[in-house]
Amino acid sequence: NAGVTQTPKFQVLKTGQSMTLQCAQDMNHEYMSWYRQDPGMGLRLIHYSVGAGITDQGEVPNGYNVSRSTTEDFPLRLLSAAPSQTSVYFCASTYRANSGNTIYFGEGSWLTVV
Amino acid sequence: AQSVAQPEDQVNVAEGNPLTVKCTYSVSGNPYLFWYVQYPNRGLQFLLKYITGDNLVKGSYGFEAEFNKSQTSFHLKKPSALVSDSALYFCAVRDGEVEAAGNKLTFGGGTRVLVKP
Numbered sequence: 001n002a003g004v005t006q007t008p009k010f011q012v013l014k015t016g017q018s019m020t021l022q023c024a025q026d027m028n029h030e031y032m033s034w035y036r037q038d039p040g041m042g043l044r045l046i047h048y049s050v051g052a053g054i055t056d057q058g059e060v061p062n063g064y065n066v067s068r069s070t071t072e073d074f075p076l077r078l079l080s081a082a083p084s085q086t087s088v089y090f091c092a093s094t095y096r097a098n099s100g101n102t103i104y105f106g107e108g109s110w111l112t113v114v
Numbered sequence: 115a116q117s118v119a120q121p122e123d124q125v126n127v128a129e130g131n132p133l134t135v136k137c138t139y140s141v142s143g144n145p146y147l148f149w150y151v152q153y154p155n156r157g158l159q160f161l162l163k164y165i166t167g168d169n170l171v172k173g174s175y176g177f178e179a180e181f182n183k184s185q186t187s188f189h190l191k192k193p194s195a196l197v198s199d200s201a202l203y204f205c206a207v208r209d210g211e212v213e214a215a216g217n218k219l220t221f222g223g224g225t226r227v228l229v230k231p
Contacts, residue, residue: 090158103148
């Protein structure tokens with residue numbers, strides 16, 4: 001049981017490039033989400049998914065796309081990277097739409113856009 | 115809209131002394147409250163949560179937190195801090211009356227804890 005796995009851990013992009021952050025979980029969780037972490041701002045929700053085939057926007061969705069073709073995987077795509085997207089990205093998952101469930105986080109992806 | 119405030123950017127404490135990290139929240143319905151810890155270059159690790167029941171919640175690594183409804187607070191405490199407790203701590207809240215919220219937690223800005231030997 002690996003939990004929530006994110007790749008890559010570190011990435012440097014040039015402005016305008018695109019890339020995909022991968023996220024996979026092996027806990028059969030229905031809910032998956034992506035957060036970005038910026039100094040002094042805590043974690044902000046980018047996109048989330050309540051199950052395969054269903055995605056929705058969070059607090060800061062602009063510049064990012066997601067898809068959920070399987071229960072296990074929830075990739076985050078940066079369409080045209082901008083320096084403002086320099087951040088640490090966390091994928092998270094939880095079992096069901098019971099808001100008391102604990103959310104489990106991946107180890108993070110450090111992204112720098114130059 | 116729900117929100118979380120962690121009023122201290124950093125807390126310094128000597129090893130062996132009590133540690134308190136403050137958190138206050140605002141939510142329309144019943145608060146579901148969480149504490150997470152982040153070590154350098156690592157992901158967030160779950161410490162404890164309050165859903166219902168006793169106001170004093172015990173969690174991992176000797177941490178506990180007290181839910182105070184009248185003061186809308188959920189302060190994290192440890193009776194005797196260790197150098198290894200030095201990390202970034204996040205408080206988070208979810209509205210317990212909104213089932214469709216899924217995993218839409220709202221996080222505070224984080225408090226850095228530095229425990230000195």
